[in-house]
Amino acid sequence: MDIPTPVRSASRSMAAGLARAAGRVSAIGPIGPLFALGLAMAFFAVKSHQFLQGQNLSLVLQQVMEVAVLAIGQTIVILTAGIDLSCGAVMAFGTIVMTKLATSSGVPAIPAILLGIGVCAGFGVLNGALVTKIRLPAFIVTLGTLNIAFALVHIYSREETIANPPSAMTYFGRTFAVGGTNITYGVILMLALFALVWFVLTQTAWGSHVYSVGNNQEATRLAGIRTDRLLISVYAIAGVIYGIAGLLLVARTEVGDPNAGQTDNLDSITAVVLGGTSLFGGRGTVVGTLIGALIVGVFRNGLQLIGVASIYQILITGILVILAVSIDQLTHRGRQ
């Protein structure tokens, strides 16, 4: 191949420019997912006049609430190059613990909520300890704790739905009106959690250590960071977030349901991946995860509005996930 030098150097500088541009985009955030969300919303707005109404958009937010909150915890775990299959079952166990303690053991509402969240945090510590101290893959560890939490849910609840939780537990299910649109306090809590975790990930040392450990665990350890402690804290904080998701679930449904959350682990991973966070770890944003959760919610709601059978929603979600991970894999390979 005899390419004249100017052409070769021009193509090389163009490639360098593209790489720089890609770097800049990833610094701004999830442009691709935002574009996909905008496209989906435009499509459904044209197809259904109801779609863009305040009440409907508020409904979308409520429908995605628990999965979106679970996905916050899932995001920080995936940023460390881990994965958490136990999140839905751990959340369900948290809801059963808090509702059952309050309704049949006479524990006051606030301590019962804290104990429920604490149990979820305990599962997080267990996941983190097994991943770091025994050096097991997160996939296997959380597959195990998924089953343990699932079994405990059914043993402790005796397969019964726990009704009439105290009113403090359903506080986040209440609504307030903004210009005729009812918004639940739960949605506000969800958005506040996204903002809080965004802040911690982007503005604190702990946040940059989370990215760095997912990027290159050995380099992070050699830089003097106690990576084991860091990873345990990541799984524990994810557990606390799953507990809060559980509280939101109780608030919305007003029961402790032993069958809740069974597909939420995969749904939360879907939201994270659609939001542009890499399953290889070290890259991604929690803002992307919110967008990813909204993409799933918008498709589910929009397809329902235009009368498409719900099985097609699952079909489309599957296609979107494969698209998102393919983009991740291709850009990852480009970096090697």
Place this chain on the structure above:
Amino acid sequence: MNGAEPVFAARGLVKRFGHVTALDGADFELYPGEILAVIGDNGAGKSTLIKALSGALQPDEGEIRLDGEPVHFRSPLDARRAGIETVYQDLAVAPALDIASNLFLGREVRRGGLQGRALRMLDKRHMRREAGRYLSELKIGIQSLRQPVENLSGGQRQGVAVARAAAWGRRLVIMDEPTAALGVKETGQVLELIKRVRERGLPVILISHDMPHVFELADRIHIMRLGRRVAVVTPQSHTMSEAVAIMTGATTLEVA
């Protein structure tokens, strides 16, 4: 170098792994402001020696002194706290983080006042400014400190790792095969950097397989064989082939 006290020294280091004796009474000295190359065949105890000196493993016998004081490093973190930084061959950086974050990894600077104390916010502007200063001191040309390290060439990435070590190493820097993963041109850039680290007055321990580089850079050459230091030569006193002969045991030389 006679007359000066060693910055970093070891006497009679022994390290056994089961039946294998990796270090068999090894001695070591590093003097102020020098580049000391450590060479040796595979299995000569070179990397065990370096691990013992950098705290990555603990010797069974012998003592290590830093500025004349005995030290016992239980982990690389201990050595780091004592002012000893290590650069590894495998580009030990976090590729998706930017240059400043990598330079300050594990030593982040928080903002002053409430933002730092209550919100634990990082002072990114300060870290970026300092990172720029370190890099320009070592004449590492980089367009933007905001770009992720993965957008840099291998030589520039290793430059970031060297700059980090030079910035934080108060006493000395250990470079463990720092050019092994690099191409020819990038290797040249990193070798220049190592000289600049010496010019700034920081002594360097350089582990390398590459004899021409060793002879170009080193003030003294520490030769390991069968778990001991068998000789210390200089590029002036011995030729490359003589050094290789000592290393392989073809020639023996009395240790001074």
